[in-house]
Amino acid sequence: MAHAPHELGQAGETAAADYFVARGYEVLARSYRHGRAEVDLVLRQGTALLVFVEVKTRSSGQYGTPETFVSARKKELFRLAATHLQEELDWRGDIRFDIVALTLLSQGFRIEHFEDAFY
Numbered sequence: 001m002a003h004a005p006h007e008l009g010q011a012g013e014t015a016a017a018d019y020f021v022a023r024g025y026e027v028l029a030r031s032y033r034h035g036r037a038e039v040d041l042v043l044r045q046g047t048a049l050l051v052f053v054e055v056k057t058r059s060s061g062q063y064g065t066p067e068t069f070v071s072a073r074k075k076e077l078f079r080l081a082a083t084h085l086q087e088e089l090d091w092r093g094d095i096r097f098d099i100v101a102l103t104l105l106s107q108g109f110r111i112e113h114f115e116d117a118f119y
Helices: 005-022 072-089
Strands: 026-034 037-045 049-058 094-105 108-114
Touching (some): 005 026, 005 037, 005 049, 005 108, 037 072, 072 094
Parallel strands (some): 049 094
């Protein structure tokens, strides 16, 4: 079951979105862009929490764990995009930055969810 990296990433994002929807989150945006920043998923939990999610998908764990792939620069861009979106939505509630690490297994994705992964 070989996937091109782009296809694997798309499949991972879809699996991550489904994971959150099953847990009562609402998906506000997928691949939200602001300048050079991109946030894979923007979710809302009720009226009090906005969650910005970085989705990391790997076909195996052989290059280290997916959550180690978020650089300081990526986090900085992520925060810029989040700030912009909060202004756009006039968001007054809490926000959280999560990382979802997906590893492709023969039976589908193994999903690891790291809440409050960075600030």
